Structure formats: C-alpha cells, structure tokens
Amino acid sequence: MDTAPHPLTGQARRLAEVLLAPHAQRVDQEGVPLSHIDALRGSGLLGTSAPTAYGGAGAPDAVAREVQEILAGACCSTWFVQTQHHTPVRLLARSDSPARDSLLGPLATGALMAGIAYAHVRAFPRVLVRATPQGRGWRFDGAVPWYTGWGLNDVMLLAGISDEAEVVFAFADARDRPGLEASPPMRLAALSASRTVSLTLDGLWLPDASVVLRAPQETWARHDAARGANASPAVFGVAYAALRLLEQASDTGTGGRALRARLDEVRRRAYALAEHPEPEEHVAERLSLRTQAYHLMRTATTAAVVAGGGRTMGLDHAAQRLAREGLFLLIQGQTAQARSAHLRSLTAAVDQLRWPPLEDSV
Numbered sequence: 001m002d003t004a005p006h007p008l009t010g011q012a013r014r015l016a017e018v019l020l021a022p023h024a025q026r027v028d029q030e031g032v033p034l035s036h037i038d039a040l041r042g043s044g045l046l047g048t049s050a051p052t053a054y055g056g057a058g059a060p061d062a063v064a065r066e067v068q069e070i071l072a073g074a075c076c077s078t079w080f081v082q083t084q085h086h087t088p089v090r091l092l093a094r095s096d097s098p099a100r101d102s103l104l105g106p107l108a109t110g111a112l113m114a115g116i117a118y119a120h121v122r123a124f125p126r127v128l129v130r131a132t133p134q135g136r137g138w139r140f141d142g143a144v145p146w147y148t149g150w151g152l153n154d155v156m157l158l159a160g161i162s163d164e165a166e167v168v169f170a171f172a173d174a175r176d177r178p179g180l181e182a183s184p185p186m187r188l189a190a191l192s193a194s195r196t197v198s199l200t201l202d203g204l205w206l207p208d209a210s211v212v213l214r215a216p217q218e219t220w221a222r223h224d225a226a227r228g229a230n231a232s233p234a235v236f237g238v239a240y241a242a243l244r245l246l247e248q249a250s251d252t253g254t255g256g257r258a259l260r261a262r263l264d265e266v267r268r269r270a271y272a273l274a275e276h277p278e279p280e281e282h283v284a285e286r287l288s289l290r291t292q293a294y295h296l297m298r299t300a301t302t303a304a305v306v307a308g309g310g311r312t313m314g315l316d317h318a319a320q321r322l323a324r325e326g327l328f329l330l331i332q333g334q335t336a337q338a339r340s341a342h343l344r345s346l347t348a349a350v351d352q353l354r355w356p357p358l359e360d361s362v
C-alpha cells in the first residue's frame with residue numbers, strides 16, 4: 001500500500017479493523033446491516049471522490065483506490081454495496097444537470113446513498129430497459145437483472161436505451177412505487193448479503209430534471225470498455241486478505257512471499273496505468289494486468305483454503321468466504337472485452353499444463 005497517508009485511508013482502516021473485518025463472516029451469512037451503512041455514511045468515505053464545494057473530500061483517485069481495497073479486503077459485501085455509490089457521484093460531478101444541485105451535496109456527505117442499475121445496457125443491441133420520451137421526462141420499461149443495496153440505499157442511477165440508440169441515465173428513488181417493483185433479495189453463491197434484487201419497470205416516469213447523461217450508445221460503450229479494462233482495487237483487497245490468512249499458516253514457506261511480491265508488482269503497474277491521462281490507450285496491457293490480478297487473487301484465495309485444511313469449509317471461516325467473494329469479483333463489472341481477455345488467458349493457462357514424467361514404477 002504505497003500512496004501517501006491520507007486521513008480517509010486511516011478512516012477506512014479503522015472502520016475495517018473495528019467493524020467490518022470482525023463481523024465479515026456473520027454479515028456474509030445474514031446480510032449487510034443498516035448499522036454498517038450508517039457507519040459508512042458517518043465516516044466521510046462516501047464523499048471520497050466528491051468535490052469539496054459540495055461537501056466531499058475531493059481526494060485523488062489513488063486514495064479512492066486504496067480506500068476501496070481496504071474495504072473490500074475487510075468485508076466484500078459491505079464494500080460492494082457502498083462501491084455502487086461512487087459512480088453516480090462522479091457522473092454528477094461532471095454533469096450540468098439540475099440533479100447535480102439537488103443530489104450531489106447529500107450524496108457527498110452521505111446523507112443519501114446511491115445504487116446503480118446500468119450493467120444491462122452493455123447487452124446492446126439487446127435492449128433490456130427501454131427509455132422513451134414522454135411529456136417533460138422519460139418513461140422506463142423492461143427488466144433490470146441486477147440491483148444491489150435494495151433497502152439500504154436511497155436513490156438509484158438507472159439507465160435505459162432509447163429508440164435512437166441513445167443511453168439515458170436518470171436518478172430515481174430506490175423504493176417500490178408505481179412503475180417500479182423489486183424482486184425478493186437473491187440467494188447467490190456469494191454476496192447474498194448485498195441485498196441484490198432484480199427490478200421490473202413498467203412505465204416508470206422520471207422528469208427531465210433527473211436525467212444526468214444522454215449519449216450515443218456507441219460512445220458510452222467505448223468509455224465503458226476502457227474503464228472496464230482496468231483491474232479492480234477490490235481484487236487486490238481480497239487477494240491481500242487471503243495472503244494474510246496464508247501467512248498465518250505455519251508451513252507456506254517462500255510461496256506466500258513470492259505471491260505477495262508478484263501481486264505488489266501487478267498492482268503497481270495496474271494503478272500506474274489507471275493514472276494514465278488517456279483512458280482509451282494501452283487497453284491490451286490494462287486487460288492483461290486485470291487478468292493477472294484475477295489469477296493471483298484466485299491463487300491466493302485457493303492457497304488460503306488449502307493451507308487452512310478442512311476447517312476452512314466452515315461458514316465461520318474467512319478462507320471460504322474470501323474464495324467465494326473472489327469468484328464473484330471475476331464477473332463483477334464484466335464487459336465483453338474483459339470477458340474475452342479473461343477466457344483467452346484461462347485457455348492459455350490450460351495449454352501450459354504438462355503431464356508429469358512417468359516414473360519407472362508406474
């Protein structure tokens with residue numbers, strides 16, 4: 001962890017050590033409690049990247065990445081619920097929509113917390129949510145397959161696609177209302193605790209004033225693919241948490257140290273590229289580092305299970321939780337491009353497997 005000390009990274013560490021890590025196994029089984037969200041709201045961390053003029057910290061991206069790493073390594077479910085919030089905040093900060101003045105302040109201070117409902121627009125030309133102009137606003141119809149933080153957050157950033165192949169992003173209250181209905185929370189292999197639901201939209205009407213972005217789908221997809229090429233700080237957070245478990249086991253020898261050194265190097269390179277001023281450059285290298293981070297995370301979480309033995313299968317053991325959380329991170333924020341790069345790399349890894357030499361006695 002190599003960024004200059006910042007008060008928010010100290011705050012994140014305190015929250016991680018005192019609250020998130022000690023309760024992570026219970027939260028994984030029972031769900032993220034409102035008290036965790038309240039602690040986040042009061043911590044200032046929800047305003048990490050928000051402009052100071054609106055009550056945020058305006059912290060550099062390097063600090064934001066480190067905060068996300070710390071939270072993800074302590075309790076991935078709580079991390080995931082809060083990480084949704086930062087995209088709407090960043091989008092509002094760049095927008096000239098009236099929603100900026102009504103929402104950016106409360107989102108920056110944590111008075112409001114936001115979720116997102118937009119991964120489905122990546123499926124274009126399949127349209128899962130249609131946005132249609134109606135009066136002085138837009139109506140949204142269709143199905144949002146995934147929405148995290150239902151009942152925990154207050155507002156959602158919802159996206160649909162218009163007949164003119166434009167993406168339309170608008171804010172809505174995150175609660176059942178005419179035109180918006182949530183499923184029961186999903187039972188999942190990991191992150192069930194994140195209160196993830198699907199949403200049915202049947203003529204949900206939102207005023208023009210709540211719209212924060214309209215852009216040709218093609219333009220948006222290009223930016224999204226560029227952003228999605230970078231390695232996620234959460235992957236490093238979970239990998240380091242697994243390494244700490246591994247290092248507590250007595251007989252891991254130099255393997256744990258070698259893994260940590262490799263992880264440090266991939267992280268350093270991935271974050272250097274994340275700082276590059278041209279986000280659409282070096283895409284192949286970004287994807288390669290993203291994929292390497294996945295491989296190292298899976299190795300670290302698997303090694304923590306192997307080193308811990310049978311006990312790790314208990315639901316009260318951190319190793320199995322980290323392994324399941326790592327599984328989830330493999331598909332979180334997945335774009336078509338990231339998906340292909342990861343699959344290619346997995347196939348290449350299989351190609352490198354060699355049969356052991358046969359021993360005479362066999």
Ligand SMILES: Cc1cc2nc3c(=O)[nH]c(=O)nc-3n(C[C@H](O)[C@H](O)[C@H](O)COP(=O)(O)OP(=O)(O)OC[C@H]3O[C@@H](n4cnc5c(N)ncnc54)[C@H](O)[C@@H]3O)c2cc1C
Pocket residue numbers: 084115116117118119120122123124145146147148149188190191196331332333334335336337339
């Ligand atoms: C627990 C959980 C919570 C989530 N919460 C949220 C949330 O709060 N908000 C939100 O917006 N999203 C959320 N997601 C969605 C998550 O980010 C997506 O799962 C991820 O982006 C993968 O997309 P998908 O599963 O929806 O689409 P998929 O259909 O699996 O597609 C993933 C990507 O690969 C491409 N693709 C699919 N099949 C092929 C193929 N055969 N060839 C080439 N490309 C292909 C798609 O176009 C897409 O870009 C959540 C997911 C999970 C599992």
